[in-house]
Amino acid sequence: MEPEDEIYENGGGEQPPPRSKPIISGEQLDVETYASLYRDRTKVARLLFIADRCDNGAMPLEALRMEALRMAYDEIKKGENTQLFREVVNKIGGMLGDKYEMDAAWCETVDRRAEQKKEKLENELNSYRTNLIKESIRMGYNDFGDFHYAHGALGDAFKSYVRTRDYCTTSKHIISMCMNAILVSIEMGQFTHVTSYVSKAEQSPDALDPITVAKLRCAAGLAHLETKKYKLAARKFLETGPELGSHYNEVIAAQDVATYGGLCALASFDRTELKNKVIDNLNFRNFLELVPEVRELINDFYSSHYASCLEYLGNLKPNLLLDIHLHDHVETLYDQIRHKALIQYTHPFVSVDLRMMANAFKTSVAGLEKELEALITDNQIQARIDSHNKILYARHADQRNATFQRVLQTGSEFDRDVRSMLLRANLIKYDHNLRASRKL
Amino acid sequence: MGSIENLVTQIQGLSGSIDDIAHLHNILKVADESLHAEPSALSSVLDQVDPAKHSLGYLYFLEAFTSGPVSKEQALTLIPILARFINCCDAQQIRFAPDKFVSVCKRFKDHVLLIESPLRGVSPMRAAVRKLQTTSEHLTTLHPDFLLLCLLSKSYNIGLSVLEDDIFDVDQPRDLFLYCYYGGMICIGQKRFRKALELLHNVVTAPMNAINAIAVEAYKKYILVSLIHYGQFSTSLPKYASSAAQRNLKNFCQPYIELATTYSSGKIAEFKIYVDTNREKYDNDKNLGLVKQVVSSMYKHNIQRLTQTYLTLSLQDIANTVQLGSPKEAEMHVLQMIQDGEIFATINQKDGMVRFLEDPEQYKTCQMIEHIDSSIQRIMTLSRKLNAMDELMSYDPLYLSKVRTCFEILRQVTVVSEGFVSSGWEGATEIRL
Numbered sequence: 001m002e003p004e005d006e007i008y009e010n011g012g013g014e015q016p017p018p019r020s021k022p023i024i025s026g027e028q029l030d031v032e033t034y035a036s037l038y039r040d041r042t043k044v045a046r047l048l049f050i051a052d053r054c055d056n057g058a059m060p061l062e063a064l065r066m067e068a069l070r071m072a073y074d075e076i077k078k079g080e081n082t083q084l085f086r087e088v089v090n091k092i093g094g095m096l097g098d099k100y101e102m103d104a105a106w107c108e109t110v111d112r113r114a115e116q117k118k119e120k121l122e123n124e125l126n127s128y129r130t131n132l133i134k135e136s137i138r139m140g141y142n143d144f145g146d147f148h149y150a151h152g153a154l155g156d157a158f159k160s161y162v163r164t165r166d167y168c169t170t171s172k173h174i175i176s177m178c179m180n181a182i183l184v185s186i187e188m189g190q191f192t193h194v195t196s197y198v199s200k201a202e203q204s205p206d207a208l209d210p211i212t213v214a215k216l217r218c219a220a221g222l223a224h225l226e227t228k229k230y231k232l233a234a235r236k237f238l239e240t241g242p243e244l245g246s247h248y249n250e251v252i253a254a255q256d257v258a259t260y261g262g263l264c265a266l267a268s269f270d271r272t273e274l275k276n277k278v279i280d281n282l283n284f285r286n287f288l289e290l291v292p293e294v295r296e297l298i299n300d301f302y303s304s305h306y307a308s309c310l311e312y313l314g315n316l317k318p319n320l321l322l323d324i325h326l327h328d329h330v331e332t333l334y335d336q337i338r339h340k341a342l343i344q345y346t347h348p349f350v351s352v353d354l355r356m357m358a359n360a361f362k363t364s365v366a367g368l369e370k371e372l373e374a375l376i377t378d379n380q381i382q383a384r385i386d387s388h389n390k391i392l393y394a395r396h397a398d399q400r401n402a403t404f405q406r407v408l409q410t411g412s413e414f415d416r417d418v419r420s421m422l423l424r425a426n427l428i429k430y431d432h433n434l435r436a437s438r439k440l
Numbered sequence: 441m442g443s444i445e446n447l448v449t450q451i452q453g454l455s456g457s458i459d460d461i462a463h464l465h466n467i468l469k470v471a472d473e474s475l476h477a478e479p480s481a482l483s484s485v486l487d488q489v490d491p492a493k494h495s496l497g498y499l500y501f502l503e504a505f506t507s508g509p510v511s512k513e514q515a516l517t518l519i520p521i522l523a524r525f526i527n528c529c530d531a532q533q534i535r536f537a538p539d540k541f542v543s544v545c546k547r548f549k550d551h552v553l554l555i556e557s558p559l560r561g562v563s564p565m566r567a568a569v570r571k572l573q574t575t576s577e578h579l580t581t582l583h584p585d586f587l588l589l590c591l592l593s594k595s596y597n598i599g600l601s602v603l604e605d606d607i608f609d610v611d612q613p614r615d616l617f618l619y620c621y622y623g624g625m626i627c628i629g630q631k632r633f634r635k636a637l638e639l640l641h642n643v644v645t646a647p648m649n650a651i652n653a654i655a656v657e658a659y660k661k662y663i664l665v666s667l668i669h670y671g672q673f674s675t676s677l678p679k680y681a682s683s684a685a686q687r688n689l690k691n692f693c694q695p696y697i698e699l700a701t702t703y704s705s706g707k708i709a710e711f712k713i714y715v716d717t718n719r720e721k722y723d724n725d726k727n728l729g730l731v732k733q734v735v736s737s738m739y740k741h742n743i744q745r746l747t748q749t750y751l752t753l754s755l756q757d758i759a760n761t762v763q764l765g766s767p768k769e770a771e772m773h774v775l776q777m778i779q780d781g782e783i784f785a786t787i788n789q790k791d792g793m794v795r796f797l798e799d800p801e802q803y804k805t806c807q808m809i810e811h812i813d814s815s816i817q818r819i820m821t822l823s824r825k826l827n828a829m830d831e832l833m834s835y836d837p838l839y840l841s842k843v844r845t846c847f848e849i850l851r852q853v854t855v856v857s858e859g860f861v862s863s864g865w866e867g868a869t870e871i872r873l
Contacts (some may be wrong), residue, residue: 157554189799377745384751385751387751387754389752396728408815409817411819414819418822419606422829427613
């Protein structure tokens with residue numbers, strides 16, 4: 001316990017005990033473990049994204065890149081998407097040895113198989129259509145959708161899935177249609193469709209099973225994240241139940257839910273909401289266990305240990321930049337979190353010593369002054385800076401004077417506006433009279 | 441000659457009561473032609489008629505006498521005669537023949553300008569304006585001429601005293617445009633930017649069918665004064681501005697609008713470069729002085745923004761933030777602003793620090809209470825005026841007939857829609873209005 005009259009530094013504290021190696025952590029991403037969280041198309045997409053991002057020639061990143069491309073190759077070979085295959089082979093460019101060369105024979109076989117399958121599906125579909133059996137037509141379109149998806153024709157897949165809508169009879173069919181449409185839309189990046197299909201699925205009359213509910217919440221959260229509505233995204237992610245587990249691996253992993261939800265909440269919630277919905281949220285705690293760094297940083301923020309919170313954020317940054325959904329939001333979210341930290345720091349005090357504050361945030365006094373100036377001009381902090389003594393003084397506007405000032409100003413504006421209005425009315429009247437007299 | 445003698449006796453006789461003067465006016469109107477036929481003969485007659493008592497007659501003689509071109513020497517002799525007449529004529533009699541009076545005054549103005557001493561014309565014109573006005577809210581054709589003389593002779597204060605009156609009745613829209621434009625320029629000269637903005641705003645947003653040059657020039661000045669006074673400018677005109685103005689004004693004022701956008705970026709060096717490259721254009725419009733004031737206002741606005749965030753700031757920091765050369769320059773700027781009352785601060789020269797203070801106005805003094813009270817009175821009068829105008833318009837037969845037509849249409853639509861409802865869609869008939 002510190003003696004009462006000593007001003008003590010905010011942001012110190014003992015180091016947390018070291019813990020076991022998590023997957024999304026401050027250390028360099030382990031591509032294999034990262035990729036094992038996902039399956040199907042999103043796995044490939046994420047690996048390719050990592051490879052693109054690492055494309056600047058630095059040695060450790062180069063190794064990462066090659067690893068990612070290698071795994072992508074293996075994964076694609078398991079599927080039937082020859083277009084992606086060609087892309088990956090181009091990117092590898094022969095640098096991984098003979099085993100990872102262009103396998104033209106495989107491509108040909110796959111393509112031929114695809115052609116045959118397509119014909120077969122078309123014939124089946126046509127026969128079902130002539131027979132007008134609703135269920136078969138629906139299955140036919142569904143199969144078509146799956147086929148297109150497997151071969152990377154996402155637009156066609158989406159269209160096929162949507163066509164099944166007319167032939168859906170039970171709510172289960174509707175839900176499966178919605179889930180398929182959502183999956184394809186996320187891959188295509190069309191998040192408006194995602195939101196509409198999520199709401200459609202949620203409106204279904206039957207009760208949905210908890211896994212589907214969790215999946216829908218994740219999808220909705222992703223859609224909000226992409227449209228930069230961080231508060232709504234955070235809410236959706238936080239409402240996701242722990243039943244999600246690894247059932248939605250074709251889109252998102254549980255670690256991602258924790259990271260996205262945690263960061264968005266930190267950037268957009270106020271203190272009470274943060275406490276109620278994140279820290280005291282038992283369901284979400286299960287997710288946070290998977291990414292202990294995010295959990296630590298949220299707790300640090302809430303207990304005002306800003307230096308360590310910002311340190312965790314800094315460590316997480318390089319890996320987050322490799323994430324396919326979060327990468328272009330990282331900067332904004334980080335800025336928002338930093339601003340919130342600054343505002344929260346100054347809020348309870350009448351005067352703050354800028355030197356101590358700079359220490360707490362591990363930055364220089366000059367830099368801190370610039371940041372505070374921006375926040376004050378934006379009206380986020382009500383204070384003024386004493387640049388000579390380097391102190392921040394809280395400043396509360398004098399209501400009485402402000403009211404008088406506003407009143408006088410409004411009065412003079414009214415005066416001016418009414419006078420010009422009367423003048424204009426007279427001018428129009430004159431003009432009208434002139435025209436009337438001319439007509440006569 | 442004989443008819444003129446006749447006229448003189450009639451004038452001297454009939455300048456008593458109002459009815460006499462009306463009678464006289466008719467006689468004069470008839471005799472006007474003959475007067476114009478022999479202008480030179482009138483010079484002797486003028487001495488016989490007293491301008492103060494027989495103003496109307498004198499006016500007719502004077503108008504006929506001064507018609508036609510004059511040379512500089514003639515102008516010199518004429519000016520004192522005209523000035524004397526204007527100063528001592530009877531306002532009531534003058535109002536019988538306002539257009540004659542206006543043309544006499546205009547000629548007076550032309551003479552004064554011809555001999556290049558506008559100052560001589562200021563006082564008589566002011567008297568003329570006051571005499572021609574029916575009420576203090578009336579804008580006459582002479583107002584712009586008066587303001588022009590004030591501008592040319594740099595006697596801004598006299599111009600300001602006339603500008604203080606609010607204007608509501610207008611004879612001719614063109615007068616209003618010129619009046620507001622010249623008035624704006626006078627206010628700019630006296631650094632009363634708020635009033636200047638008001639006047640220029642009136643020109644720019646006045647109802648007009650087609651763009652005129654006065655509006656274009658006024659808009660250019662409006663942009664510049666708006667930057668000086670408020671530090672910002674919005675290119676969108678309010679909704680009540682005429683559509684002609686909204687569409688076309690911007691096209692004529694391109695360099696100024698670009699100036700405004702450069703200003704809002706806040707970078708002083710870039711702004712100065714822009715001003716220098718377009719120097720000639722501003723010079724041609726005679727706005728270069730105003731543009732220089734815009735440049736210095738940029739520093740002022742930046743410093744004012746600093747007062748919101750800082751309690752004390754070193755002169756060096758001010759110089760850096762506002763992009764001035766040295767702390768000395770910063771000190772000079774701040775000192776100037778304190779003297780002008782634009783900011784409240786104290787400079788500590790020992791530390792090189794400036795301490796920003798709050799506005800000391802407490803709104804507790806007697807003057808402030810009087811000010812608030814008079815503002816309230818003023819606004820109450822204004823709203824009474826507004827109500828009166830609204831009432832007047834609601835008695836207007838044209839308005840009533842239009843309202844009646846609207847009601848008719850509305851009634852018919854309701855009847856037909858009820859028909860739809862009762863007879864169902866299949867039985868619906870066409871709407872005929």
